[in-house]
Structures are given as C-alpha cells and as structure tokens.
Amino acid sequence: MRAGFSYSDAGDTKQDGVTIDSNKQTKFWIGTGISPSATTQVILNYGRDLKVENGFKENNRINLRLMKVF
Structure with a gap:
C-alpha cells in the first residue's frame, strides 16, 4: 500500500x-x-485534487501500470 498528500x-x-x-x-x-x-x-493508483486555486482541478485520476521485464 502507498498513500500521499x-x-x-x-x-x-x-x-x-x-x-x-x-x-x-x-x-x-x-x-x-x-x-x-x-x-x-x-501498480494501481487513485488520486484527486482536494483544492485548486488558479488552475485546472482533477476530480478523479486512476493510473494503472503494467511492467514486464524481459
């Protein structure tokens, strides 16, 4: 698990x-x-902007990454 602010x-x-x-x-x-x-x-991440002033606000974001090393 990971989390950030x-x-x-x-x-x-x-x-x-x-x-x-x-x-x-x-x-x-x-x-x-x-x-x-x-x-x-x-890797699966979910995030969103809580507060934005003078910019674009992301209501929801989902990132999915699949990595295969060969």
Missing part, C-alpha cells in the same frame, strides 16, 4: 507592476502494487 504553491508573478496570483494545489493519492512474478509488476 501534497501541497504546491507556484508563487506570485509580478511584471511591470502587475501581480498575477499563483497556482495553488492540494492533492492526495492512494495505491498498491503487486509482483505476480519475478519479471512482472502491476
């Missing part, structure tokens, strides 16, 4: 006396990974 603040931008608010993002994710054999790995 992150917060990002890209910082305000100021040019020619004009200030643009930064992109702020709070998100979490959970997931798991298994190795059905010595050369195969499967």
Whole structure:
C-alpha cells in the first residue's frame, strides 16, 4: 500500500507592476502494487485534487501500470 498528500504553491508573478496570483494545489493519492512474478509488476493508483486555486482541478485520476521485464 502507498498513500500521499501534497501541497504546491507556484508563487506570485509580478511584471511591470502587475501581480498575477499563483497556482495553488492540494492533492492526495492512494495505491498498491503487486509482483505476480519475478519479471512482472502491476501498480494501481487513485488520486484527486482536494483544492485548486488558479488552475485546472482533477476530480478523479486512476493510473494503472503494467511492467514486464524481459
């Protein structure tokens, strides 16, 4: 099992006396990974943005990775 929580603040931008608010993002994710054999790995993660200011918000995200080493 794995889990994570992150917060990002890209910082305000100021040019020619004009200030643009930064992109702020709070998100979490959970997931798991298994190795059905010595050369195969499967990882499944779910995540979503909890709060976003001045950016795009991900309501849900699912990542599936299958790796086969040969």
